[in-house]
Amino acid sequence: MIADEIRRLAAEQGAVILAHNYERPEVQDVADFLGDSLELAIRAKETTADVIVFCGVDFMAETAKILNPGRKVILPVQDATCPLAEALTPEMVREARASHPGAAVVLYVNSTAECKAEADITCTSANAVDVVRSLAEDVVLFGPDANLAHFVQQHLPEKQIVPLPPEGHCPLHVRFSLADVEAGHARGDTVVCHPECNPDVQAASDLVASTGGMVREAPHHAAWTVLTEEAMTYRLSCLYPEAAFHPVEGAECEDMKKIRLEDVLHALRTGEYEVQVEATIAARARHAIERMIALPR
Ligand code: 13P
Structure with a gap:
């Protein structure tokens, strides 16, 4: 199976696979660590792995590289970007x-x-x-x-x-509307939205949270309508199978969906595509990122 081959190659190469909560379910399943963008930045800073295979979009992989100038950071596709x-x-x-x-x-x-x-x-x-x-x-x-x-x-x-x-x-998050909040409430759900949603949606939702915040809050609720990328509901359902998590149909970030299992395998076989950040830019950006990570949590 492709997932077994990915795990075998990752072990052989001392590679760690980091994946964002929005990645495809099968990519989530093969990752060593799943998280929100803060958790992934912290994990990227703490890793001792020789190679980081980053399943997310380019700014996340760049952040991992900035924090690890001496390690190899690979983004399995070249065009996973973020319009925001x-x-x-x-x-x-x-x-x-x-x-x-x-x-x-x-x-x-x-x-x-x-x-x-x-x-x-x-x-x-x-x-x-x-x-x-x-x-x-x-x-x-x-x-x-x-x-x-x-x-x-x-x-x-x-x-x-x-x-x-x-x-x-964010083109995805501004598409959620008050009608989505109302549909969730009509179902009897708690409605949670990401803070990238519009102010009226934030105000009408029961909770506004990052994807990591959603993971931490979810155990306190039986049924949620989740106003963010739909793959988040896969992550939540794996963690809390007894609860119900409803996505909004079609809420897909096309960039987050670009990495397929085949791309992760290709990345481990070929080392493509290595992330590079120019040294002077990286040094200045590292200062701003490390100042964030150093704040008490
Ligand atoms: P998180 O901070 O919850 O990971 O959100 C990242 C993101 O890009 C949302 O669109």
């Missing part, structure tokens, strides 16, 4: 900084390495509020997700959160 990350350029960050002297720059890890190099600190959806709260600055340039910026602003009214760009968004 591509909404922000380093020039936009520099211009915003110049027009807001004294403001801090917090970038969601869903950003390019070149943008992270311009940030004071990074965050994920799991720790965005804690990261911003930890800063001395009252004005915070926050990007590239405007809905996550809104979520942080709701929790920290004492700060001024400036979204950068003003309308950066």
Whole structure:
């Protein structure tokens, strides 16, 4: 079986397979470690494996490489990108900084390495509020997700959160609507949404959480409607088979679905596609990522 061959090659090469909660079920099943983007960054920093096969999208694999300049990091397909990350350029960050002297720059890890190099600190959806709260600055340039910026602003009214760009968004998460929340409630479910969802959906949901937060909260609920990538419900169902997790039909991130088992096998056989980050950019971005990881959890 292909999964057995993947495990055999990974063991032979001292490779660790890290996968995001949104990956295809069969890729989740073959991974050594599954998690949200914060958990994966921490695991990538802590690993002693010679090779990291990263099943996710490019900014996640880049983060793993930035934290491990001496290790080989492989993304099994070349075109698994994130449209949200591509909404922000380093020039936009520099211009915003110049027009807001004294403001801090917090970038969601869903950003390019070149943008992270311009940030004071990074965050994920799991720790965005804690990261911003930890800063001395009252004005915070926050990007590239405007809905996550809104979520942080709701929790920290004492700060001024400036979204950068003003309308950066995840094309999947902004598709969820109040009708999806109502359908979940009509079924008698608890409705949970990701903070990349629009503010009206956040306000109407029972819980707003990162994918890692969903894993931690799920044991307290019998039935959930889950407003995020549908593969999350596979992850939750494996962990808590007695509960019911309902996705919204068609809620697929096409980039997260690009890696198939065949690609993981190909990656282990050929070493393709190795992730590279230019050394000066990596050093500056590492500072922002490590500052995030060093915060108390
Ligand atoms: P998490 O922080 O929950 O892993 O979310 C990552 C992501 O890219 C959501 O679209």
